[in-house]
Amino acid sequence: MIDPQTLERLRNIDERTWGMIYKTLVVYAAKKLNKGGFVIRSEKDSVDAEHFACLAIEKVFTGVRKWDFNRYPDITHHLVWVVKSLISSHFKSSAKSIIKIGYNDELLVDTEEFENYDELSDDQVRRNEIPDEIMVANETWLQIKQAFGEASDDHIIFCEWLEGTSRREIAKQLDFPITEINNAIKRGLRIVKKVIKKP
Amino acid sequence: MKDRKIDIDALNRDIYLMTVEDPQILDELLEAEGFNPKQLEQNGINKVRHLLFQQTVALKKVNDTNLYNRALAVFVNAAENTREEILSLLRVKSPQLEFNNLEKMDEQDLRDILDETTLLDLMDKINKGEI
Numbered sequence: 001m002i003d004p005q006t007l008e009r010l011r012n013i014d015e016r017t018w019g020m021i022y023k024t025l026v027v028y029a030a031k032k033l034n035k036g037g038f039v040i041r042s043e044k045d046s047v048d049a050e051h052f053a054c055l056a057i058e059k060v061f062t063g064v065r066k067w068d069f070n071r072y073p074d075i076t077h078h079l080v081w082v083v084k085s086l087i088s089s090h091f092k093s094s095a096k097s098i099i100k101i102g103y104n105d106e107l108l109v110d111t112e113e114f115e116n117y118d119e120l121s122d123d124q125v126r127r128n129e130i131p132d133e134i135m136v137a138n139e140t141w142l143q144i145k146q147a148f149g150e151a152s153d154d155h156i157i158f159c160e161w162l163e164g165t166s167r168r169e170i171a172k173q174l175d176f177p178i179t180e181i182n183n184a185i186k187r188g189l190r191i192v193k194k195v196i197k198k199p
Numbered sequence: 200m201k202d203r204k205i206d207i208d209a210l211n212r213d214i215y216l217m218t219v220e221d222p223q224i225l226d227e228l229l230e231a232e233g234f235n236p237k238q239l240e241q242n243g244i245n246k247v248r249h250l251l252f253q254q255t256v257a258l259k260k261v262n263d264t265n266l267y268n269r270a271l272a273v274f275v276n277a278a279e280n281t282r283e284e285i286l287s288l289l290r291v292k293s294p295q296l297e298f299n300n301l302e303k304m305d306e307q308d309l310r311d312i313l314d315e316t317t318l319l320d321l322m323d324k325i326n327k328g329e330i
Contacts, residue, residue, distance in 0.1 A: 001261070002254050011251055015244045022243020023225050023236060028215055030232045036210045049232070050239070054246055061250040080215060084208070132207040141203070162205050167213060182217055182224060189214075190231060 002063035009069050010061065021076050025053035028080050032087045035134050037192040043091065052090075056082040088132070136162075140195065147191040157181055158188030 002010075013021075029049035034041055056079050059065040065082045072078045141159075148155035153174075160170050167181045174181075218225040226236040 001257060004258055007251075007254055007258060010247075015247070018247045019240035019243045020222060020225070022246070023229060023239050024215065024218055026234060026239055027218060027225060027228045027232070028211060030234075031211050031214055031228075032207070035207045036205070036214075038205065038207075050234075050242070053243070057243075057246055058250065061247075061254055076219075084211075133204050134207060135202050135204050137202050161213070162210065163203065164206055164209055167217065178220075182221065185214075185217070186224065186227060186231075189228070193231065 002061060006063070006067055006069065007061075009067070010075070013075060021079060022053055022057070024076055025056060025079055025083050026050050029053055029083050029087060032084060032132075035132070037189055038134055038136060038140075038196055040196060047090070052083050052086050055086055059086075143195045144188070144191055147195060148187075151184075151187070154184040154187055157184035158191075161185055161188070 026049045029052040031037070033049055033052075056065070059082060060067050060075075060079060067075060067078050069075075072081075144158075145155055148158070153176075157170055157174070157176075157180075161167065161181075161184075165173075167178060167185070170176070171178045171181045214228070218228065229236045229239060
């Protein structure tokens with residue numbers, strides 16, 4: 001059960017902020033579930049992103065995933081992390097170890113099983129975390145490139161970002177405003193969604 | 200171009216930071232995923248309202264039960280003069296009740312008395328250490 005101090009902290013967050021937090025969790029869950037748009041979901045139990053946002057909030061409110069507000073003062077960071085761990089656990093429990101999505105793309109990780117996930121401490125879960133990586137095939141890259149068409153700057157920005165360069169770094173390197181980098185990434189994400197379709 | 204590995208968590212972290220910096224992007228991404236941002240916002244608020252109510256009630260229940268048990272323990276274990284003091288208090292609070300034979304009262308009698316009197320006042324006094 002939740003302790004009174006944590007409940008009071010949660011009560012002090014205004015409703016508008018809760019609305020924003022909820023939307024943030026749903027976007028995060030959606031992108032985590034479909035691997036940034038690169039994977040068509042194939043788990044047996046294909047629950048939606050909102051389910052995980054609700055579940056994370058429930059687990060924090062009932063004290064199952066305790067919010068250590070002294071250590072992690074931002075509740076959104078904590079909840080995002082809970083969503084992330086819930087989805088990792090979901091993948092493991094739905095026996096989604098390796099999936100094929102056409103071409104040579106495949107999910108490389110998420111093969112380890114954890115039992116009694118809720119009984120693990122936050123630190124244990126963080127220690128057991130496996131990097132979530134996918135291999136994107138050459139054919140997919142080419143399709144993405146083609147879909148960008150003439151907008152080669154946007155394509156370069158998006159590829160740099162996919163390969164792990166932060167938005168700020170890209171903006172600095174290219175001397176572009178951050179809004180332009182954000183727009184290129186949004187465009188890239190839309191393109192990936194179009195390119196990766198069910199076979 | 201070769202096959203390349205992508206770190207999904209790093210991408211998601213950056214998408215999250217992007218939405219924190221610019222909430223408009225949050226709505227755009229939600230729409231691209233097929234969600235209605237306004238509806239989602241309301242769903243979130245409703246969910247939190249419900250959980251706040253539920254957990255407040257649950258905590259109060261636990262708190263009240265603890266106080267109730269402590270109230271009973273005070274009655275059962277109190278020295279004679281303390282019992283008399285408590286019963287005097289109950290007589291003042293609920294003159295319509297009769298407290299004749301203290302020694303013969305069992306736990307159920309005490310529960311009945313407590314239920315019929317201003318139990319919360321009594322609990323409050325216990326909580327503050329006044330009894």
